[in-house]
Amino acid sequence: MSVSTLPRAVIDAAARFGDAPAIVDGERLSFAQLEQRVLQGAAALIETGLRPGDRVAIWAPNSAEWIVACLSVQSAGGVVVTMNTRLKGIEAQYILDKTRARILLTVGDFLGQDYRTLLEGLDLPHLERVLTLDGEWDAFAATGKDLEAARTAMLAVRGEDPADILFTSGTTGHPKGVVSGHAQSVQAFTCWADCAGLGEGDRYLIVNPFFHTFGYKAGWLACLLKGATAYPMATFDPVRVVELIEAEGITVLPGPPTIFQQMLASSAETGVTLSSIRVAVTGAASVAPSLVQRMQSELGIRNVLTAYGLTESSGMVTMTQMGDGVDRIAHSCGKPIPGVEVKCVDRLGEPVAAGREGEIWVRGFNVMAGYFEDPDATAEAVDADGWLHTGDIGCFDADGYLRVTDRMKDMFITGGFNCYPAEIERILSGHPAIAQVAVIGTPDERMGEIGKAFIVLRSGAEANAEEIRQWCRANMANYKVPRLFAFIDALPVNPAGKVQKFLLAAMPSDEGLRHVG
Template sequence: MTIRTLPQAVIAAALEHADAPAIVGDDTLSFAQLEKRVVRGAAAFIEAGLAHGDRVAIWAPNSAEWIVSCLAVQSAGGVVVTMNTRLKGLEAQYILDKTRARFLLTVGDFLDQDYRTLLAGLDLPHLERILTLDGEWAGFVAGGQDLDRARAVMTAVSGDDASDILFTSGTTGHPKGVVSRHAQSVQAFAAWADCAGLQAGDRYLIVNPFFHTFGYKAGWLACLLKGATAYPVATFDPAQVFDLIASEAITVLPGPPTIFQQLLATSAETGRKLSSLRVAVTGAASVAPSLVMRMQDELGIRNVLTAYGLTESSGMVTMTQLDDGVERISQTCGKPIPGVETKCVDRLGKTVPTGRQGEIWVRGFNVMTGYFEDEAATKDAIDDEGWLHTGDIGCFDEDGYLR
């Protein structure tokens, strides 16, 4: 079965890894159970009037319900809008209004915050229903009855359909909504999983937030594609995460360098060691060679990888290889993944020689469809030849590795 959509990934995983654990949280869901819950959730959305292409926002911390609800929306033909859990009321209002989201999935309590109170009194003319994943979601899903219809809709979703809208940070003006298609997300993170050596039976601790590509697509989607088990973590507490890695024999742990620095500090304070970690993927900041060596020597991580991407490129452009040495891991972001072209250019758009810095341009299947309903911004970002102008500065070495 060629997998081109997230619903197809759910179906394939249920067939291939039926009884294996898909998600471990407050309870454990096998891949077969995950598929059943996704179909039931899709049926509930369809029966609630969700139409093909309608937007559903998720404003919640990492959890099994986040994964199930996201896949249920996409299996019903909807488009998921992810929302940063640190947003304030007016910031959330902008995203909900901009995307004309019909449903909002949130939580009644996270770090003493009820997100619904942040929206009280705000004008949201398109929002029809708010459901709490930690309360009302179970009852909503139970109402989904026409499972045959849901499965038909699920299999009809196309790889060219929009799967999600992730918003940029909005450092200048309002944030922009990056639209991605099912097929590009599946292809990009199948490549990511291959580079990371992710495999069936791996136990993957996901501390990166699901509203971001690192937690969502390089996280639980990669697990779904490979048959690995996802362990969602809502908040990062170094001691608790250390204990979880040890007790559950976690094998894969991506995250920014600060996470590994804190785990190293916990190890030093307690005198305890970790032995199960096989793969770590880090980035989003420079990684000192000394940190890579300490991750390997003191945390026992056999393979440390770094990568580069941005939301507009499906979060994926380059990645180091499993057999790369410490210097290459710490000083480069790796090589372009298969099917992706990259180059560094000068101010006139001419390719610069190897070793010389320039703006990084990217072209390939991973480039976004565009910014949601913002043609001018899309044209500014992607030229007529399909090159995404990242605005990031880098250079390629003689071996094709990006620095």
């Protein structure tokens, strides 16, 4: 059977790997049991009225139930909308309303937060039902009776059908939903798994969140495609990570550089190595050569790989290869995956020579179907010839390895999460004391980059950094909250009125000290 959809991947994995463990999360769920649970969940969704193309949102941390629910929705023909667990109520409301999600799958408790309470009092006219994965999903799934109808629905899903919508922000300040099809996700992460040498018998600890491509598609989907065992982890805890690695003989551990920096700090205290790990894949930020060397020498990780992708490219564009040296891993993000074209171009769209920088354009099966119900934004991102204009700056070396050197887009990455200043500025502008605000990213040793907000207060208004920081924490995801604040009398602008952020970057960091002039 040709695997071109996630539902078919479930059926194929059950046939090929049977009683081998698919997911370990408290209980051990085999590939055969996973298929049965997905069938049951899909049957329940179909019988409750879910139609092909309907959107179902998942707002929950990593768990076996997350995987089962996602595959159940997709097997019923639905489209999964993933939601960041750090979102606040108004941020979640925008996504639920934009996609007209009929069902929300969430949790009753995560780190002391019941997400349902964040939605209280908000207008959600399209949302018909809320189910908790940690309390109500099993009972709901058990109501599914017609498993044959569910299997028929699974087989009816086509490769070109939308599988999911993942939201990414941008210069408009409002998140945009990236629509990806089944076949492109399967193909992209078959390539990813092949580059990583992922296979049957591998034990993969997934600390990257499932709402992001890194944890979802480069995580449990890759495991499903190759017969590896997924170990979901809801929150990153270095002590618990070490315990699991030692107890289960974990062989694969991807994550952003910050995770490995924390593991190194923990190792320095305990002396523990991670020698069972065959491969680690990192990315989402620049990687220092010293970090790669320490991951190998101090943590005992045999192979370290890096990759480059963006949500609009199904999360995959390039990846390094097994055997690439430390410098290549640290200073490049690999070669294009099979079936994908990449070029660096000048301002006229003409390719530049190796070694010269240009905007990175991508074309191939991995490019998104488009932004959800936003043809104008889609046309701006993907040209008539199918090239995705990434907004990233890079260059190829003589061997065809890509290096990402800068971003055209006004974006920074903190702890592996993309932060878009326009979105943060839009939310901050809602503060009653703020007249104007500009946000930039600034280097940080631990997080890679952190946000710094330059604030012009309204006439007669009073506010300090801590007050605004607390307001931000109540109104935006924690990773978006600026870590540094500077209060200034006016934002520097050019004759056209555009804020000159390069001038802001040159200002000294301070916490609430008012710049004069």
